[in-house]
Amino acid sequence: MIADVFQPMGAKPAPDFILTLADKDITSDIRNRLISLNMVDNGGLSADQLSISLDDSDGLMALPRRGAILELFLGWENSALVGQGKFIVDTVVHSGAPDMIMITARSIDFRGSLNESRTQSYSNATFGEIVQQISTRNGLREPYLSNELAATRIPHVDQTDETDVQFLSRLALANSARVTVKYQRLQFIRPGYGRSPRGEPNPFKTLTRNDGDSHRFELKDRGSYTGVSASWLNTEQPERASSSVQIERTNRLENARITQHPAARPSNHATTEQRHTNSYMVGKEKQVYHIAKIFSDKETAMRAAKSLFEQLQRGIATFSITLATGQPDLFPETPVKVFGFKEAIDRQLWVVNKVSHTLSNGGFFSNLELNVYIEGIDIATKET
Numbered sequence: 001m002i003a004d005v006f007q008p009m010g011a012k013p014a015p016d017f018i019l020t021l022a023d024k025d026i027t028s029d030i031r032n033r034l035i036s037l038n039m040v041d042n043g044g045l046s047a048d049q050l051s052i053s054l055d056d057s058d059g060l061m062a063l064p065r066r067g068a069i070l071e072l073f074l075g076w077e078n079s080a081l082v083g084q085g086k087f088i089v090d091t092v093v094h095s096g097a098p099d100m101i102m103i104t105a106r107s108i109d110f111r112g113s114l115n116e117s118r119t120q121s122y123s124n125a126t127f128g129e130i131v132q133q134i135s136t137r138n139g140l141r142e143p144y145l146s147n148e149l150a151a152t153r154i155p156h157v158d159q160t161d162e163t164d165v166q167f168l169s170r171l172a173l174a175n176s177a178r179v180t181v182k183y184q185r186l187q188f189i190r191p192g193y194g195r196s197p198r199g200e201p202n203p204f205k206t207l208t209r210n211d212g213d214s215h216r217f218e219l220k221d222r223g224s225y226t227g228v229s230a231s232w233l234n235t236e237q238p239e240r241a242s243s244s245v246q247i248e249r250t251n252r253l254e255n256a257r258i259t260q261h262p263a264a265r266p267s268n269h270a271t272t273e274q275r276h277t278n279s280y281m282v283g284k285e286k287q288v289y290h291i292a293k294i295f296s297d298k299e300t301a302m303r304a305a306k307s308l309f310e311q312l313q314r315g316i317a318t319f320s321i322t323l324a325t326g327q328p329d330l331f332p333e334t335p336v337k338v339f340g341f342k343e344a345i346d347r348q349l350w351v352v353n354k355v356s357h358t359l360s361n362g363g364f365f366s367n368l369e370l371n372v373y374i375e376g377i378d379i380a381t382k383e384t
Contacts, residue, residue, distance in 0.1 A: 015074075018081055030054055033061065034052070035100065037052050037358070038050070038357070039074070047106040048107035050085075051102070051103070053100055055098070056100055061101055069087070069089075071083070072087070081328070084328065088105055088106060090104050107180075108181045113137070114165050118163070120158075122154060124155060127151070130171065131150070134186070155299075175307065177190055191314060192313070192375070194334065195333060202334055205330065205336050208338070212323055213323070216321075218317065220318070228306075228308045231294050289308065314351075314372050323365055330355050334351065335351050
């Protein structure tokens with residue numbers, strides 16, 4: 001149990017939480033029984049997950065029913081706690097000895113209509129209209145998505161023996177987006193841009209090496225493409241079987257997006273170290289990935305190329321860090337600056353892809369998985 005983690009007044013701030021069951025606060029009922037609590041925010045349709053282990057050595061704990069709704073708030077004593085979402089109880093396990101209860105709850109009800117297969121076609125509709133239709137038929141709250149994404153025209157798309165979850169995930173991916181379900185609401189974000197579902201920029205967080213217990217940086221040479229090419233059937237020029245569009249990254253110094261010190265002198269020339277850092281992160285120039293599929297029209301081909309291009313850019317490098325002191329206000333698409341590591345790591349801007357918060361005998365800590373922040377990357381588009 002983690003009762004010792006919650007310290008008396010006068011001590012340094014201790015971790016704190018609130019847990020409700022069916023809108024009833026049960027924190028006082030479980031505080032002294034809590035063995036561990038872990039919340040994983042995946043930032044996509046891999047459902048967010050809440051795992052709780054409780055001591056039941058006296059046999060007095062009641063088992064929650066499947067389908068019950070838990071809501072979690074995390075933080076520190078004497079500070080506002082941060083909501084982590086609502087979770088639907090999915091699995092309940094009782095084991096012993098010593099007797100304990102393990103509860104797993106997820107942000108998506110996998111027994112609900114979102115996971116029923118259906119076949120349907122959507123023609124001459126906007127992305128927002130399709131999302132609204134699916135949201136309404138599943139009894140969800142008003143969806144969150146940016147005006148730009150909502151206005152995207154979808155000439156035709158088929159949902160063939162797919163669940164709404166599968167279809168929405170595929171539709172979002174084809175349009176440079178990612179879908180998740182939070183608080184019974186469909187939410188769409190553009191991964192890597194550090195923006196909210198409504199398209200508003202999230203504030204940057206700064207992390208230093210002193211914040212973390214451990215870290216890992218990985219640079220991936222395979223797949224470090226600087227461009228993507230996609231082709232479509234050219235109905236306007238029958239003599240040509242197809243046309244193609246190519247999206248390329250134009251190399252730009254990573255530190256150009258980082259705010260400089262007010263006393264720094266401007267320079268028109270990159271240092272050798274800066275050039276090395278830039279090429280180290282970007283990889284070989286003119287390394288273009290060609291999508292094999294032939295698309296039906298230019299607009300669809302362009303969206304497919306852009307989506308894959310952004311996906312590849314985000315995956316050029318990854319950085320993970322475990323924070324010794326949990327930060328409950330970190331969530332997917334939080335943009336991050338880091339300091340105190342290698343030059344290539346510090347110079348790159350990052351964005352949270354996945355976060356987990358853990359409360360146990362060891363205290364309260366957060367584990368972050370970061371991808372490359374791609375807002376502001378210079379690109380060039382050309383048609384061939």
